[in-house]
Amino acid sequence: MSDLDTAALRRALADQLADGGHLHTRQWRTAVESVPRHEFLRAGFFERVIGPGPTAWRPVPAESRGWLVRCYDDESFVTQVAGTIAPADIRGEILREPTSSSTLPSLVVRMLEDLQVEDGHQVLEIGTGTGYSTGLLCHRLGDDHVTSVEVDPEVSVRAATSLGTCGYYPDLVVGDGLAGHKDGAPYDRVIATCSVLAVPPAWVEQTRPGGIILATITGWRHASGLARLTVGDDGTARGRFLDGTVSFMLARPQAPPPLGMLPDFGSGEERRARLAPTLLTDPAARFVAQLAAPRAQRLTLPGPSGTEHVLLDVDAGAWAALLPGGEERWTVRQGGPGRLWDDVEEHLLRWQADDAPPLAAFEIEVSPEGQRVAWAGA
Template sequence: MSDLDTAALRRTLADQLADAGHLHTPPWRTAVQEVPRHEFLRAGFFERVTSPGPTAWRPVQAESPGWLVRCYDDESFVTQVAGTIAPADVRGEILREPTSSSTLPSLVVRMLEDLQVEDGHRVLEIGTGTGYSTGLLCHRLGDSLVTSVEVDPQVSARAATSLGACGYFPDLVVGDGLAGHKDSAPYDRVIATCSVLDVPYTWVEQTRPGGIILATVTGWMHASSLARLTVGEDGTARGRFLEGGVSFMLARPQLPPPLGMLPDLDAGEERPARLAPSVLDDPTALYVAQLAAPRAQRLTLPGPAGTHHILLDVDASAWAALRQDGERWVVRQGGPGRLWDDVEEHLLRWQADDAPSLEQFEIEVSPEGQRVDWVRA
């Protein structure tokens, strides 16, 4: 397909994003129309295999029919699995977890607009990935004002090749993005394309007063929300969660520990539960529960007495298991602390405050750490 045809694909993508309400400002629309997304997917991607059982992935190579047109779909594409495996490494299907991807363009441009950049701003991007969002930043600001940190050397090298093919040469750093990159600080804007358990204070230190940090704050129960914080003169960043769900892969250094051997669910202490586990089906309630038990993982386990809904904090050796007993729910808890007690306390307090939405939550990051709570009427 000719350069003229790919330009048409880029214009069509920009039109679709604008018509759907994701793209609002002329500078970012121009960037979408000019930056060729397919250059960042030349190494191929993985598509999900629709079949019963565990999720499998099948490689789609650049020479595959329809590959180029698919590059301009508003879709996320997995570009690496298991930490090292690229599409060219696989023949057939693979049953491993995704570890890098090209985020759907509508989310990319939504976040770039939420970042509120202006001409002359210096931006730190955490998570280079394929480099597509880096390319959009370079087009908008100039590559001398863009620094992007990627933990995976191979991913960073592929992004550098793709960016160079487009004529962009930002400062690409291989390292732990949670540490930022102080050599190019201070920044006017920091944006993370991975989720974090806690916004690192290093990002706050490396951002000018009045600067903005945009990051998805999540937990091991997989509740997440996009936060926008402004750094104050006092060295504390404060902000709110933005409307609309956002989910990214968790920063690799913050991945949860393996579950290992599950606890003996007949041990511990049992009591009637004040809340059923179905309360966690609500995304905001799940986020509140995650605040109460920030290092707990959530799973279900079928058993002869019915399904157990389990919270497990591996490092603390604490656990809670809920099961239905006739018309009521009971919870059995073990280890130091009582996970479900803490979750119930937070949820009942949140419900008593009229269950505020995530947009009514405040987040603060200071040298003492991160604090998240909802605003009370």
């Protein structure tokens, strides 16, 4: 396909993002129309295999039939699995977890709009990935104003190649993005394309007063919210969560510990649950539960009377198992130090008593003492 045809694909993508309410400003529209996304997917990508059983992925090589047009779909593409495996490394299907991806353009652009950059700003990007969002930042601000940190050396090299092909040469750093990049500080804006359990103190320290940090706060139960914080003169960052659903892969150093040998969920103290675990299908409720037990992972197990919902804090050794009963009643068994489901119920009942505010009503503060997240008035 000719350069003229790929320009048409870029314009069509910009039109789609604008019509969807994601793309608002002229500068970012120009960037979307100028930066060729397919150049950042030259190594191909993985597509999900639809079917029963565990999630499988199969490679879609670059230049294969339909590849170029798909590059301009508003879709996320997995570009690495299991920490090292690229699409060119296998044939057939693979049953491993994704570890790097090209985020759907509507989310990329929405976050860049939410970042509120201005000419001359210095931006730190955490998570280079394929380099597409880095390229958009370079087009908008200029190479000298963009620093991007990537933990995976091979991913960073591929991104550098793609960016160079497009004529962009930002400061690309291989390292732990949770530590930021002190040598380029202070920054006017920090944006994370991975999710984090908590905003790292280094990001706050490396952002100038009045600067903005945009990051997805998540947990080991996969409840996420996009937070925008402003750094104050006192070194504390404060802000709120933004509307809309946001999901990113968790920063690799913050991955949950292996479950290991499971406890005996038939033991422990038993009582009737005041709340059902099915409440946690609501994203805001799941986020509240995550605040109550931040180190707990969730799993489901088959039981004699139906699916059992389990919370397990591996490091603390605490657990809670909820078992279905008749007439939509649930029983909870809890063991180990502390009582996980007691803590979850306490938070959820207070949240319900405050009219169950949405995630956009939550506030976040990051100070030297740590991170605090709560809904307004809590």
